[in-house]
Amino acid sequence: MSRYRIPGKGRVDHSAPVSFTFDGKTYRGLRGDSVASALLANGVHLMGRSFKYHRPRGAVSAGSEEPNALIGTSRGAGRFEPNTRATVQELRAGLVTESQNKWPNLSFDVGAINDRAYMLFSAGFYYKTFMWPKSFWDKIYEPVIRGAAGLGKSPTEPDPDHYASRYLHTDVLIVGAGPAGIAAALSAAQSGADVTLVDENPEMGGSLLSDPAVQIDGKPAWDWVEGQLGRLRAAGVRLMTRTTAIGYYHQNMVGLCQRLTDHLDNPPKGAPRERMWRVRAGQVVLAQGALEKPLVFDGNDRPGVMLASAAQTYLHKYGVKVGNNPAVITSHDSAWYAAFDLSDNGAKVAAIIDTRDSVRPDLAEGARKRGIEVLNGHTVTTTKGRLRVKSVRAAPVRGTHVGTGRSIPCDCLLMSGGWTPSLHLFSHTKGSLAWDGASNTFLPDRKTEECEIAGAGRGLWGYEAVLADGAAAGLRALEGLGRAGHEGRFTVANDRPGTGVSHTELPTDGNAGKARAFIDFQNDVTAKDIRLAVREGMRSIEHVKRYTTNGMATDQGKMSNINGLMIAADALGKQPPQVGLTTFRPPYTPTSFGAFCGYLRGETFQLTRKTPIDPWAEANGAVFEPVAQWRRAWYFPKPGEDMHAAVLRECKATRASLGIFDASTLGKIEVAGPDAVEFMNRMYTNPWTKLAPGRCRYGLLLGEDGFIRDDGVIGRLSPDLFHVTTTTGGAARVLTMMEDYLQTEWPELDVWLTSTTEQWATVALNGPNALTMLKPLVEGVNWDDFPHMSCAECTVAGLPARLFRLSFTGEVGFEVNVPARHGLTLWKALMEAGKPYDICPYGTETMHVLRAEKGYIIVGQDTDGTVTPADAGLEWAIGKAKKDFVGKRSLSRPDIVAKGRKQLVGLLTEDGSLLQEGAQIVLDPNQPKPMKMVGHVTSSYQSTMGHPIAMAVIEGGFDKMGETVFIPMPDGVRKAKITSTVFYDPQNERLKA
């Protein structure tokens, strides 16, 4: 075992070695280690290079706030992850890790030249340095900066892991399972309340795991934690470890990211890597604790310089001494305990340097007893050591004078600048914060959600105080649910209370302008950068932040925000709250895209609706296209056919004999009741009163503004029953619009709407042989009285059916509706019966071509929400005698009846070329740019008539029949003649067959 691991100590399993690699070298750690603790146990402090200056860096923390020790981790193809925090990643067998931002290697890095040139890279350097010459920006500066920027390599392969999602409803959600959170859970888990306790760490217990000497109710801390967790489990409390509360949203919704497999050697097959929980909680207790602040001095980022609490955690949780010869620089009592614990475990503490002139007598006595030198009223002016700290220079401070310093050799330096309550989640709720001048921190103030904040998270210190506060918060949460319980009381022995003072940069006798005193380790922001930003005019902390990038890295300034604020406030000569605090945003810690994505990838990426006939289309080689949420058969290519050839064949087969088409996606609404006809009269432009049962009519639906919203053929099955069809994409919208009118405008009508889109599978038959082929299959229709635009309830191929005779192709056409379960049966029966007529299945593209040849519009393609019935040439569909219908009033507005509106016309190109849909149209191609555009092409297809056809909306188009317009395209200007939209069989002879 390494010389930094203390045999038998910590919560790691000393009998279970785990090997892993870091930068190609194999190391041994223990089960229960983090990558950082395992490396430290091997004496490795150097774990990465910094973002901007490529300075050597080591772990500065032992938790999720880590800004420095960011590594790449891998578990095989597609499972590489950059910027994993070495302090969070648990060791697992065969884990491959690598350092980042270095070349050729971690200890000798060419990029470190940036560090020598640091004067060039001051705050806002990119705003100043790369301004000129302007032409250099696109070609040189930006590509180079982009190449150099970013930390870690992005993965290039698709992620093969699964990610899961889960909703959870719980009475009380407690975030953080330290002493306050556990105490809160004990209070809340009474009277049958459903309680959930989550913690981001692999084990619950929080700071108690790093303070085993503390005794609660007479039990050592670890035994107490185990006992209480057992009690909670027995009470049915949901205990979730490795689960980070990433965001706190409206109405007590909290997002949790649970990491399930990253710590396992062999994850079970099919297990998700992470699960995102969306929790709706009756009450939330935030017991997130506090994060230790670094002190700001020259060389505070050297490997081996770390937070005192981190050293304490490595010692007690992992049994790792971070050094044999640590020095301590602190302004808070808590670091003294870290020094004591290290000393008690065999480290030779070089000195405790405290910025305060005096400390509590028991602390001074503790140091004396252990033979630790104490330097009160001292500062640290610099550190030395290339890849690892070797010495620290301490100097006495008298008032503002810094006396002569001396160098103290050490192999690590533990720092503590006090503690910052973790208010991230509370800030997500837009709860307000109040500045506490005594502790120089922000504390939670006004709440906006049903939440309690407990323990160190609201500035308390010492275990007894924190436990009592947690118990009280848990009880308040319980009472907030209208339940009762009693509040637990805890007695604590060997408590570790403490206070401290807060600093800006530590005073120095050196050149402050040259000090490399870091605030934001991850973004390489120094104290000097903050002061420069203020000198250059930044007044708000939000501006200082963006100018210096302080707090803008993935750690969101967990360590740097308060130090940055204190220094900015000092430079401005203001109180910190007047300078403000930057906004915390979710997620609390970096969260994988996979966790957000959940199941919504691959075939469940997006909901895709399929018709009952879809399996046949798939088996028969259909190419599909998405239409609204549906996937529809687009065309059915035969071997060797491209889309154009397939569509032309399908069109010709339909016109020549018989085509079959899956129209099941058409929206269908059953309009039923004594007032059905009145309702139809009010909704649609057309008159319905005289439509006899057994007949159909093309219906046009407008918005209140008079513009076309939807259309479809509507059959009257009985006096009180209409079978309405809508466009595929419009089905839900039309039903909603109808319900809206019915419920809010005409509640007196006795009529009801039911969506039957999915009740019916719809098969369209079109072609000159459609009637001949269908007749023998139908029972219950009087063919002598079944002309074009008729409907009937009957049977088709022995199946109950609603049969419509209508046409969207210009040929004789039928739509057969059967209950959806029979859709495929019907399709197959029709395919069989159609064989003698060379029945040809066709897709949506052929449907589009055939309808365009007849000038039938598609709402949403030939209309765009600004087209009136008159603009589309559909004035015939308006019941002029009707008193009212939706949109009627708007049709008489001056600008709706004005001349020169865009009108739907046909276009034929002079050179027989195919126009592009969406192409803009001009009257004079030689006019200066920008040209006056008078309209655009809405539909354009190769047709069955040997030349392409197009439809377009053109200003005053109806008065320009026969005139020539121009369509400028990248490859030249096209000439086209304005025509009628009806290209095929304008006399409708073919429908009468």
Place this chain on the structure above:
Amino acid sequence: MTNQKHQFDASPVLVEDLAPAPRMSLRVKPAHRATLGQALGLDLPTRVGARVAAGGTEALCLGPDEWLIVAPEGTDLAAPARAVYADAPHSLVDISDREITLRLTGPAVLDLLAACCPRNVAAMPVGSAARTVFDSATVILWRDGPTDFRMDIWRSFAPHVGSLLSQVRQEIAAGL
């Protein structure tokens, strides 16, 4: 790790397709609710989510004027309803084919549902039902027992829902 095994027999959750049954959407104004109820032999409940059953026919209140009625194969609801149409105008639409119904059972069924349903399914009383969503599909969820549910899904949404259910079942089987 839990001690769940990958045994098929001990599957923590089962998903079965149910055979289609006559299913009607009834819309009638509150004033005529009782008349319709009488005609159909059902005391149509007035609280949304409440169910009533008589002779194998079951009615679920989905809204102040909306009921979903599920009946055994061969039941004719249309004729008795038609008989009172003049006095109690209403709409009774056959939607037997609009939805398909899955039966979801087993000890992990609440986890299965919680994967994609934002509603507090665990809080649904046994014997109630609710119109809700499963991922982005509208469904009707019937709770027939503590771990016994039916889910009506619009037919075209079923492949998507089915694919999600199978992913979540695998996840549950993995035991994490």
